[in-house]
Amino acid sequence: MKKIWTIIPALLLAAACSDDENGYSEPPTLSDADSEITIPAIPADWAPGMAYKPYSDELPVAPGVPVNLLVVGDDERAAQELAVAANEAWIWDFVQYGRPVMLDVNVRSCYFPNHTDIHTAQTGNETSFNPEHKACDVVVAGFETTKMAVAQRYMRQLEEAFGEDYPLVVVPGGENDNEFSLDAWRLCVRLGGIDWKEDVLPACPEWEVEDELSEEQEVYYRPGNVWAAYAVQNVNGFGRAEDWIVVGTIDGSGNKPGTVLQDRWICAPYSFNLDDANVRSSALGAAYVAKIAAEVKRRLPELSNAEIADLLFSTADDLGDPEVYGRGVINPVKLWEEVAAMEARKGNDEQNN
Structure with a gap:
């Protein structure tokens, strides 16, 4: 097991709170050209309330192997994530490629097949991730932190819960409206956290809590999930970037990922129908991505965590600025096409050998 080092906060450099060269910038608006992308049509024989129906009748139901997907948590949000992962919740609206496809209409839509050999379960909580020692290939952990010590504890719990069989970890990027800049991350490392009241304001006493933050202050105000940054940024030699996917809103x-998380960030739907209520959360988007990753693992079990993540990233649709959209928006249609092609190549190789 890799050793996790305790981070001792150092003195904040005076310039950390006053560097005007690294202000917050608003995400760019997609051009009309970026929006003119063909969207798959909904099958004519499909209506709200029907059982799962893919966009394409030609989507193959290929054989696979059992895959275990765990949702960590014991609260209502974790139960909602499990519902998404188990195909018991459906996308409420789908804004794809910068253009609304189904917006504010209770239309249940889903790209992915529902297979009985994808086993989903809810287990543990924030202090004990896998107390029953369940087998796990993909794990969804929908909680976040602004503290380095908590992020460190979460990382240790992952190692203790799964050991050498480290799963593909899928987490949300956060619910606020800010960008995880490199300046914010450096400040977080120096202070041991980036909680606005507990960490940032004491280090910047000239800043007062106001109704509206300045652009300079917004750079350091709740920029994202510190746990994800801890895993991706290789703190003190400990990193698991290749095993992680961070999910933002579509x-x-x-x-937004900023420079800190952009390489491991993918956008996904985040508005779901749960018991005919519209529930919106990037944690639900993480569950959506996790179940797609589980389906990839089911059909291509030889792939590593890094290879599964790269497959999702490489088939995503580019939305522009990576500091806003990361690797782009997940595109299951392109993904399944690539998975089918990889299955065909594997079958040919087996025949030739």
Whole structure:
């Protein structure tokens, strides 16, 4: 097991709170050209309330192997994530490629197949991730932190819960509307956290809490999930970037990856129908991505965590600025096409050998 080092906060450099060269910038607006992308049509024989129906009747139901997907948590949000992962919740609206496809209409839509050999379960909580020692290939952890010590504890719990069989970890990027800049991350490392009242304001006493933050202050105000940054940024030699996917909202609202998380960030739907209520959360988007990753693992079990993540990233649709949209928006249609092609190549190789 890799050793996790305790981070001792150092003195904040005076310039950390006053560097005007690294202000917050609003995400760019997509051009009309970026919006003119063909969207798959809904099958004519499909209506709200029907059982799962893919966009394409030709989507293959290929054989696979059992895959275990765990949702960590014991609260209502974790139960909602499990519902998404188990195909018991459906996308409420789908804003894809910068253009609304189904917006504010209770239309249940889903790209991915529902297979009985994808086993979903809810387990543990923030202090004990896997107390029953369940087998796990993909884990969804929908909670966040602004503290380095908590992020460190979460990382240790992952190691203790799963050991050498470290799963693909899928987490949300955050619910606020800010960008995780490198300046914010450096400040977080120096202070041991980036909680606005507990960490940032004491280090910047000239700043007062106001109704509206300045652009300079917004750079340091709740920029994202510190736990994700801890895993991705290789703190003190400890990093698991290749095993992680961080999920943001499909329309660029909420937190944005910035330079800190952009390489491991993918956008996804985040508005779901749960018991005929519209529930919106990037944690639900993380569950959506996790179940798609589980389906990839089911059909291509030989792939590593890094290879599964790269497959999702490489088939995503580019939305522009990576500091706002990361690797782009997940595109299951392109993903399944690539998975089918990889299955065909594997089958040919087996026949030739």
